[in-house]
Amino acid sequence: MVLNCYPYKDLVGKCFKNYSLRQCLVFDKRKGPCPPMQILHQDEMFSCKPNYYKLHNRCKVLSSFVVRSDIAGAGSPAAAYQLPEFQLTSKVRGVCFYAVTSTVAIFLFVLMVLGHPFVLLRDRYQRSFHHFIAKIWASMTVFPFFNIKVEGLENLPPKNSPAVYVSNHQSFLDIYALLTLGRNLKLISKTAIFLFPIVGWAMLLMGVIPLKRMDSRSQLQTLKRCMEIVKNGGSVFFFPEGTRSKDGRMGIFKKGAFSIAAKTGAPVVPITLVGTGKIMPAGMEGILNPGSVKIIIHQPLQGDNPDALCNEAFNIISNELVRQG
Known part of the structure; x- marks a missing residue:
């Protein structure tokens, strides 16, 4: 699922609350994945502390968040099938x-x-x-x-x-x-x-x-x-x-x-x-x-x-x- 960067606070909150994410990966359209960035604690992401602004500043040059759902590939190795990772196109198809x-x-x-x-x-x-x-x-x-x-x-x-x-x-x-x-x-x-x-x-x-x-x-x-x-x-x-x-x-x-x-x-x-x-x-x-x-x-x-x-x-x-x- 591809989500817009703005507003950052609401976006990250939505990620954690609705999709039970372990992490959010940030991508640049031109250069691919960014170098490893600091993963902030969930409480810090929901607050307006300096850490939030650090996340904002590091992301403002980027164009999108790419979010992976925990449910894609979840389950034990013995699961009968691997659930596909869903993208924005799957959401549009659903609508x-x-x-x-x-x-x-x-x-x-x-x-x-x-x-x-x-x-x-x-x-x-x-x-x-x-x-x-x-x-x-x-x-x-x-x-x-x-x-x-x-x-x-x-x-x-x-x-x-x-x-x-x-x-x-x-x-x-x-x-x-x-x-x-x-x-x-x-x-x-x-x-x-x-x-x-x-x-x-x-x-x-x-x-x-x-x-x-x-x-x-x-x-x-x-x-x-x-x-x-x-x-x-x-x-x-x-x-x-x-x-x-x-x-x-x-x-x-x-x-x-x-x-x-x-x-x-x-x-x-x-x-x-x-x-x-x-x-x-x-x-x-x-x-x-x-x-x-x-x-x-x-x-x-x-x-x-x-x-x-x-x-x-x-x-x-x-x-x-x-x-x-």
Whole structure:
């Protein structure tokens, strides 16, 4: 990220407060990195003592600060992937991404509202019309920024066949990638997302299932609703980890999705998502790095033992992540 030099005090304060920096490196456009300079204590940087003016005087001939985030390359050596260093262009791409997705959502949401009464009358559980609109929205949003490659389309169950889909969760972009598949998947989302204008309202129309993560009663209601959807021919989608991974390594799978599959006889369809965490890392939703996304759809699993289904799906996805590097 490239930041302007002025005002120095506010800039350095922002560096330390917002990005947890260990140091700020100063560069000259013409000569490259400056000779090693004194690294001031954080308290000295925030005060108007002589040390601050020393920093000001040493920097006034320079044109920019180059800031490295701790999160770029953070984690243990065993981390699944190295998070890319983000630059100003990634920040600009992020702003453009949200501008595009918001603009497209406004126009398509109107179509959803107009068609919703007919959807409730004719297609209450599948809501195919709404999912078709969502596919257009996701495709138009991601097309200018990154490409998506899909492997294993032949493994998808028939479109109107009930199934339980599960996937690893790396990024906010996972939802966009999955919507481009064009399947009528009933996702599960935390209740706060439904308060977002346009997008949250569209999720309600699509039949996305709300969940309060720390509320056991809400979790039970969510599972019951998923069971009802599957029994009536619909499909549901779970991120069994429950939250996004910040380093690419999968967390332990929760068994709710696999219990639904075991009780209803619906197949479990494991999906591996690759690349979304590098383009928009978890916790850094304001940036959008260059890259590409791959969706690998694995063969459906059948069984009546939730534990066995859970372990098999976990192994399939984790092994694929290792294979993809």
